[in-house]
Amino acid sequence: MNFTIQNVLIPVTDSYTTTNIQVVNGKIAAIATNLDVIGQAIDGTNKLLLPGFFNAHTHSSEMWLRGMVSMYPLELWLAELYDFAPLDVEKVYLSALGTAAETLLSGGTSVVDHLVLIPGQELETIATAVRAYKEVGIRAFIAPLIQDESLIAGMPSGGSQPRQESYFRSTGETLAIIEEAVQQFHCPEGGVNILVAPTGIQLCTDALFTGCIELSNRYNLCRHSHLLETKAQEKLAQEKYGCTAVAHLEEIGYLSDRTSLAHCVWLTDNDINILARTKSTVVHNPLSNLRLGSGIAPVLKYLQAGVNVTFGCDGASSNDSQDLLEAIKIGSILHNITDFDYQNWITPRKAIEMAALGGATGLNIANQLGSLEVGKAADLVMYDLTNLSLLPRTDPIGLLVLGRTTNAVHSAWVKGREIVSNGQLTTLNVDELKQELFQRSQWENKGQSPNAKKIEPHYRKVMDLSN
Secondary structure, three states, X not given: OOEEEEEEEEEEOOEEEEEEEEEEOOEEEEEEOOOOOOOEEEEOOOEEEEEOEEEEEEOHHHHHHOOOOOOOOHHHHHHHHHHHOOOOHHHHHXXXXXXXXXXXXXXXXXXXXXXXXXXXXXXXXXXXXXXXXXXXXXXXXXOOOEOOOOHHHHOOOOOOOOOOOOOOOOHHHHHHHHHHHHHHHOEHHHOEEEOEOEOOOOOOOHHHHHHHHHHHHHHOOOEEEEEOOOHHHHHHHHHHHOOOHHHHHHHHOOOOOOEEEEEXXXXXXXXXXXXHHHOXXXXXXXXXXXXXXXXXXXXXXXXXXXOEEEEOOOOOOOOOOOOHHHHHHHHHHHHHXXXXXXXXXXXXXXXXXXXXXXXXXXXXXXXOOOOOOOOOEOOEXXXXXXXXXXXXXXXXXXXXXXXXXXXXXXXXXXXXXXEEEOOEEOOOOHHHHHHHHHHOOOOOOOOOOHHHHHHHHHHHHHOOOOO
């Protein structure tokens, strides 16, 4: 659809301007005052237009455990997740719909879903998420979460003899599933991208990483992974490689300008230099890092070193939300306590640049998305500046980032297609989705996880915690 947004506020260098924007065939065709109307005329009066943000790391199916998983560090939290995670394709579908809806209504037009796969139904799981995201119309980057080592391998041994448990699926079988998923579903022109996405060094062999590199090179795919989310993972990397995880990933060739890495909390200064040199992207997930006690990623150091950084919500049982504006706010102001030099702090304008252009850069599509420029795809979000949470009138972007913005997204477009209109999704009946989510769940509080109980003594020992 072609349309012209009239009299809308957009940011320019250090200020704002009121202008018109023409969208033709899904791309921004012109930005200027007094443009002729092409297609539908859309009133932008008292509204702010920004490029769509990226929810650059999440796990959609965790929605079914939001608010319920214990207050644990990641390693024990994962054990509980393994015990209680729902293994139901219909729930995968509904939670992908919910993730897309919450992302769109908080400023995001793209989502990177590090998708948990149902054992034995891996391709069906991916197909289900693809179907959900295509129905909603959000731009989807589906990164099937894969590993080839068992949960216990993700813990440092602490000098004791490591327990060996074989994983139920071989490395070769896992890589074959991903290749088949690429052949069936990878369609960037249609808004669906498949990424190679080993979960991280803690649960993946080098064979899995190198197999993913080969697939990435053969099919021109982006790469995704968790990296050094916890102190335990830092210890584990030293045990496995005798060097940092970042140094090892560089050695085997996983890092590149197509690689995005979630968390990156426990990195050395040399690690930071490696990320800058390889043009890898850090996806900052501040809320899950706080929720799981993982630590505060040194994001200001990353930015000063020239590392590209963007934001993610992470999964909805480690956050426990998909409110992208909330993640951007916390991910910005959290770092004011890590550096007393206020000139290094993240300003609201820098934050939205990280959320939009930073996300596009991490997926190697900054030439197509992430800023309001002629020729770029019309992935756009328009905010209602008369919304109570954005009043009284001061700095619109400051209000958006630093406030507690609620229900302020007026319209959103992906590839020029209107997905949100007047604050309502046009492609999804949210009331019906809410009813489905309600009917398929119940008020409950799970008991203690058997897996967490089993590994907790070892975790406390290797992390030097008293019993």
